[in-house]
């Protein structure tokens with residue numbers, strides 16, 4: 001029931017944001033490729049949630065032993081911290097970047113870009129940061145449901161709506177905040193990694209207050225459903241291809257930076 005509610009609301013939010021985006025910024029988007037990526041990732045999610053082992057060891061904190069008003073914000077901070085750690089690693093470790101790069105290939109970032117992930121990301125998370133999050137804090141069903149609903153905010157921060165929280169950018173992520181993260185410009189690479197709370201970017205030195213609306217995308221993008229399915233291994237399987245005509249040098253610099261780190 002709770003999962004059905006989150007999925008239903010995800011569709012409703014996607015539809016509403018897509019409509020508003022189209023009214024505010026009409027133009028072509030890569031919506032079909034993003035929905036295809038979601039379909040593949042959804043299949044991977046069903047596998048993960050049905051067959052992957054959960055952490056049954058001890059936990060440092062227990063939500064059920066805390067008052068709700070305290071447990072909820074602490075749980076959100078713990079989960080957002082582990083998401084930050086994983087995202088940081090995705091931009092520093094070549095093997096993780098090889099998968100995560102798919103998310104950054106969207107040339108026209110929209111709410112649906114939030115669905116554009118390689119299916120393997122979820123599997124690596126289920127074996128790393130999700131058990132870590134449970135080690136740090138055991139949840140209750142209610143708090144987990146609320147976290148699922150809060151996570152739908154992810155569609156908003158990916159939307160093509162020029163919303164900037166300005167001097168309050170340190171408090172909560174925004175479309176402008178996350179747009180900078182998707183920028184291929186070298187000076188933006190690896191910044192603004194937080195999903196919800198920029199405080200983690202501030203603590204770990206990856207905070208950059210958004211001050212514009214930079215371009216997004218990389219110098220390559222998936223050209224087919226199969227590309228989405230085999231993304232990190234596409235060059236091994238098909239042989240390395242030439243970059244598309246007009247490939248940007250800034251985006252190339254970004255890839256170099258990731259490999260160096």
Ligand SMILES: [Zn+2]
Pocket residue numbers: 087090091100104181
């Ligand atoms: Zn990223």
